[in-house]
Amino acid sequence: MAAGFAQQAGAQQFGGNPPSLRWQQINTDTVRVIFPRGMEAYGRRVADITGYVSRYHRATIGPLQRKVNIVLQNQTLQSNGYVQLGPFRSEFFMTPPPSSNDVGSLNWADQLALHEYRHVLQNSNFRKGISKVVFYLSGELGQAAATNIAVPNWFWEGDAVVTETALSNQGRGRLPAFFNGFRALQLAGRPYTYMQLRNGSYRRYMPDHYATGYLMTSYGRLQYGPQFWNGVTDDAVRYRRVFYPFSQSLKHRTGKNAAGFFRAALGSYAQHWPAATEQAADTLTPVGKHYTDYKYVYAAGNGRLIVSKSSFKAIPAFYEIGPDGKESRITAPGLGFDDYFSYRNGQLLWTESRYSPRWGWKDYSIVKIHDRASGQTRSLRHERRCFSPDLSADGRKVAVVAVTPEQAYRVEILDAQSGAVLQSLPNPENWYYTYPKFAAGDRLMISAVRDKAGRMGLISQSVETGESKVLVPFGVPTIGIASVEGNAVYFTAAFGDADNVYRVTLDDNTLQQVTRRPNGVQHMAVTDGGIIYSEFTASGHKLLKSPLQPVASQPRHSAWLRPDFGEGGDILDKVPARDYEVRKYPKAHRLFNFHSWLPRIDDPDYGLYLYGENVLGTLQTAVGASYNINENSPEVGASVLYGAWFPYLRAGVDYRMQRKLRVNDTISLEWNELDWYAGFSVPLNFTAGKYFRSVSLGANFHHLTRARTASSKYRFRDDNIQYVDAAFTFSNQRIRAVQNIYSHFAQSLVLRYNKTVNNVPGEQFTGRLDLYLPGFSANHSLVLQGAYQQRDTMLRYAFTDHFVYARGYEKPFYEHIYKAGANYHFPICYPDWGFANLLYFMRLRGNVFYDHSVAYNFRSRKDVTYASAGGELFFDTKLGNVLPFSFGVRYSRLFDTDPVDPARSNRFEVIVPLQQLFAY
Known part of the structure; x- marks a missing residue:
């Protein structure tokens, strides 16, 4: 998700890119950056930054550096990145996040390079001691298991966030919003334990391991020096203290175990946070222990508010709150890359995700418009790569932030009926627009923008001429969502210790602070009686109301928002641009890339296999042995799966021993068999709206020879069998809230059919249907199951039993x-x-x-x-x-x-x- 970057294995999409992509590479002694044609500038920048960090900024985690493959994905609107072992590689998802509040406004490629390459260095330097032994015994995934047991997840991400903060002029460590969670708990007086924060909760808000990790790793750096964590992690991955190696190393070096160290870190930061509100405000929504989010708010006249609301029990939806506080549900959005919505003149607008049915890394957005008067929701027909829609005052046009696969950014103005592009505003600086708003009778566009250096400003742009005017000068602090009221623009910004609301006039650029709250303000709406805004609390975003008048500006304290980690400060303007050779990347490079021995547990089969996968994720291989507990039958086999074309293609061979078939209640047959097979499958993703929906169909052809074992009393008359194994699966699942055990409405269907195609009779059909329905309470589920299996009565061959x-x-x-x-x-x-x-x-x-x-x-x-x-x-x-x-x-x-x-x-x-x- 945009709020963090994934470090663990499993983030990749196998066979996720269409074969039409033409891959290029920059190959250095530090990294091989692989990218689609047209992304050369980004490939060079990533190679420059990672090479510079490797040369000058790896001492704080260790001296080792292993070359890594980094794949730049430009077909998806996801904003993320990960590093994994098994195989050792990294992927950057190049579309910047729509909001700047959570991860900042740094150039997205720069931030990914700083953050993710720290994970590369972590993995390179953690192959030591016991972890190195496990690597030699089990491969890269064995090392991943050993090091993730030894080193807590908060350190992996906290250390990477410290790196992006230490080596840039921003990073999440300098964002007030990054601390909203812990500040909210501090203000509410909720001292959760270390274990509770590590594990989270189904009923109470807990900050994630990114925030926890930054508090602890930054505290360790600032209190004990830049080399402190190098020593702690070295102890941990070597398992110098077998039980709780990380915590024991902390205890040895500081006198505090992990829980005590957390308390000290939190206390160090909490001393800078105010204990009471700094501006009087009326609370408009319930405040309690149960987590409920009122994240975005709009004034609808006559004291009515339009809000987005979600909770641990209910999926996000749009509500109207009346003057008496009564809430009425309007409609619910579907799945999207951004949870933002806008409202004007009775129309609600948001974007939802749409996916290529076959290619997992290729996706789009569509604009949805809900008309309150008619109760109807419609979609603008054109799929596009866009975010943050806004409706014009006359209702005829929709503005969206559009992003091309080559990372060109612009504001597009669409026809509100057809979705056709009427106009694209010029953007010669390639600023990244966030949350554009129509103003001045639809003649101006107001938007916060990020420049290439990661600074943010607030601009107005003429819709007619394209000319831009800077309303708020560019700077490091982030700027959030704007709201236009007459001649004034209200917006949230991180100009002080917390995100608050500010106002700037369109004619003379007079800037004033409007709210002064102790924790982050997300969004606001101006009403007749004042200003209503959503502020983050320990129970989620709550709506507050304050008088609409200027307040004294809030200074930023350097103690916790301007840390000095001893790395020399911002490197992004110091990294030299090198002249790399850009060459074609051959898709067949290291196809058989064996990396790990791993247990395979797929009841009733239990085994151990050697796995391989190439860097582009188009070929998977496996060689190993397993045991079927239903039939007490051991097996050895090898398989290959190719996913770069429309159908997956697979081939393999299995040798199964001591297979058994009950002929009647007392007599059974036992044999060994050699099975060669080849086939295809087509996995399709039809996820849309509120439903995760997938279909898969495929078939394999098997050529099987078998012979009875010495202990079997019966001799085979059929020792050569050819059969087809076909399967169809369908899954449809409505999105669910955090506490929902299962989806309130879902279906799962699995059909398998096996049939011999030579002169040996043999047939088996298996079907299973699961229906998920709501129960008597929000978190209850009724699950109905039906299953059927039929097989031939000749018993001349028995297929694998999948019946439950x-x-x-x-x-x-x-x-x-x-x-x-x-x-x-x-x-x-x-x-x-x-x-x-x-x-x-x-x-x-x-x-x-x-x-x-x-x-x-x-x-x-x-x-x-x-x-x-x-x-x-x-x-x-x-x-x-x-x-x-x-x-x-x-x-x-x-x-x-x-x-x-x-x-x-x-x-x-x-x-x-x-x-x-x-x-x-």
């Missing part, structure tokens, strides 16, 4: 079987409690179920019923303060005879979905 049987029973003997199930899931409590930094309990939830299954025994020619009911108790936890992990216990009451243990009527089971731990 009635809970509590063993696998019966059958020709066809169906199961219908009902589940009712509900939360019980939210403990927000853990022990020893090992296991943290976030939620306790229950499920009551009923399964009804009927199997047709073709030998006895009878339908046999297997019905059960019971309950499940689940614990949603985090392991080691990082890894989400759910486990539970199940009680099943069997109403019919179990096929394996007829005396059993009650069964207790522990539910441990191990694929959570080892998913690749």
Whole structure:
């Protein structure tokens, strides 16, 4: 997300780019920057910055540097970046975030280079001691596991945020809004524990590990010197103290463990934050412990307000708040890259995301307009790369910020009916516009802009001539969303210790401060009785109202917003521009890029495989062995998956040993088989509006030879089999709130069909449908399940069994079987409690179920019923303060005879979905 950059593995999209992209490269001794044609300037800049940092600014994390591949993605509107091991690479998503409040206004490529390359240096220098041994035994993902256990996630990101702050004139460490979370908790008197902040909560707001990490890593640098964390992390990744190596190293070096160090860091910053409000204000929305966000606000006349509202229990939606405080829901937006909306003359406007069905890195936005009078919502038909729509006063035009794949920025004015581009405002400096607003009878465009150096200013631009006038001079502080009222422009800005509202006049550029609040103000609306604004609190953004009058300006304190980390300050204007050779990047470069040994847990199959993947994410390979617990059958195999074309293409070979088939209730057959296969699949993404929606279809052709084992009494007459394995999956899931256990409306359908194509009869069909419906309360879910499986009765070949049987029973003997199930899931409590930094309990939830299954025994020619009911108790936890992990216990009451243990009527089971731990 725009508020942070991903460091962990798994952020990549396999086969996400269309084959039409032409990739270029700049190859240095430090990095190989890979980018689409047309992005050469950005490739050069990233190579320049990373090379400079590698030469002069890696001592604070360690002396080692390993060459890394950095891929610049320009087809997506996501604003993010990540570094991963397995394989070792980084990707930058080049579209800047629409808002400057969360991550700042630095040149986006510069900020990504500073932040993400710090992760590269972290990974390069953490291959030491035990972590290095694990790397040699398990590969890059083994190193990732060892170092992420040893080094807490807050350090990875906090240290990178310190780097972007130390080596630039801004960075998140100099943004008042970056501290909103901790300041809000301090103002509310909520001293959460270190474990609570590490793990988060389903019911209370907790600052994330970026903010926590910056507080702790910056405090360590400022108190103990630039080399402090080098020593701590060296101890940790070597596991010099086996248990809690990071915390123990802190204790050894400072006398404080991690929890004590956090308290000291928070106290160091909190002394600079005011303990009470500095300006009187009336609170218009409820304030309590339950998190609810009122983030954007507009005046609708007669004391009415239009707001966006979300909570841990409910998805974001637009509401009207009446003069009496009563709230009425208007409509809800769909998924988007930005949560901003605008309002004028009864029309609400926002953008929603649209995706290429096949290519995961190719996406767009569409403008949505909701008319309150008619209650209808319509879409401007043209898909485009845009943000932040605003409607003109006459209702005929819509202004949007448009971004090209080559990172050219402009304001486009669209026809409000057709979506056609009427005009593009000139932008010779390639400023990045944020939140443009029509003004002066639609003759002016007001917008905060960022220049190439990362400074922000507020401008007015003539719609007729394109001429620009600077209203607020360019500077380092960030500027937020503007609102035009007559001859004045109101806007939020970080000119002091917190984001507040300011006013500038259009005729003489007189600047005044309007609010003086102790924490960040997000958005504002001018009303007859004053100014209403959203301020961040420990319970989310709340609406406050103050008189509309100037207040004394708030100074910025250097103690916590102008840190000196001993790195020499801003390097971005010092980095020399080198003359690199730009060459074509061959897509076949290191296709078989083996990087890690990793467990594969896909119940009922458990195995260990050697994985490979190329840098562009178009070829995945795996070689290894597994064991099927349903059939007690070991297996060795190898596979390759190619994802650069429209269908995925796959091929592989598996050798399965000691496979078993029950011929009847007492006799079984055992054999070994060699399976060569090739096939295709087409994964499609139709996500739109409020629904995540995907479809996948594919098929494989198998050529299989088999032979009975020495222990089998029966000889095969069919030792050569050819068959087709086809599958279809469909998933449709409505977006859900934080506390919702499952989506209030979702469907999942899986169909599998296996059929022999030579003269050996063999057939199997499996289908499963899951329906998710709302329960009696917002966080309850009713889940209905239906499953069916049929196989031929000749039993000359048995396909892999994917059926999920009635809970509590063993696998019966059958020709066809169906199961219908009902589940009712509900939360019980939210403990927000853990022990020893090992296991943290976030939620306790229950499920009551009923399964009804009927199997047709073709030998006895009878339908046999297997019905059960019971309950499940689940614990949603985090392991080691990082890894989400759910486990539970199940009680099943069997109403019919179990096929394996007829005396059993009650069964207790522990539910441990191990694929959570080892998913690749």
